[in-house]
Amino acid sequence: LNALNDSFMQMPTGADSERQRSYTPRNPYPTPSCYPQNPSPIFENPAVFEKLGTDALFFIFYYAQGTYQQYLAARELKKQSWRYHKKYMTWFQRHEEPKVTTDEYEQGTYVYFDYETGWTQRIKTDFRFEYSYLEDSLSV
Structure with missing residues (x-):
């Protein structure tokens, strides 16, 4: 029973399944002062x-x-003509004109940028792009 209670204390939370949003190096290395410390203007x-x-x-x-x-x-x-998908957190571009277009979504073949597994562009056929997931504003 103690083992069951202990495992309950280590139960995963919703945040455990979220993707890490920023890169944090495992072994940070101090940059020498002779190397530029700030991005070039x-x-x-x-x-x-x-x-x-x-x-x-x-x-x-x-x-x-x-x-x-x-x-x-x-x-x-x-x-x-790339469009950011908020749910999948990646960029999509129409490969051809959508086969179905409604007020809520469009469906067809898209090229998307796969940043997680291959850092390459891939084709997704019969993809349903719901406009509610479209990032339509750019904020500074």
Whole structure:
């Protein structure tokens, strides 16, 4: 009975299944003072982000969370017709025109960015993109 009580005390919570939102290195290493400690001011310029490829924009979006650079990367991805899905926390782009379109969703073939298992773009056929999960606002 004690073992059962002890296991009850270690029961998982809802937060245990949530994805970690920011990168924390296992073994942080102090950066030498000769290495730049702050991002270059050039990365404050939106024109720089217009010249970056999608891989660089995805990298900035996922690894510079909560920064102005993340906002600029998201803005540029949206210009390139990528749409952020809040439930799956990834970016989708139409591969072809949707087969079904309603006021609540559209269904068809999409390209999505797989940042968790392959850091690559994959195709999802017959995907139902519900508009309630569409991130439609960009905040700084």
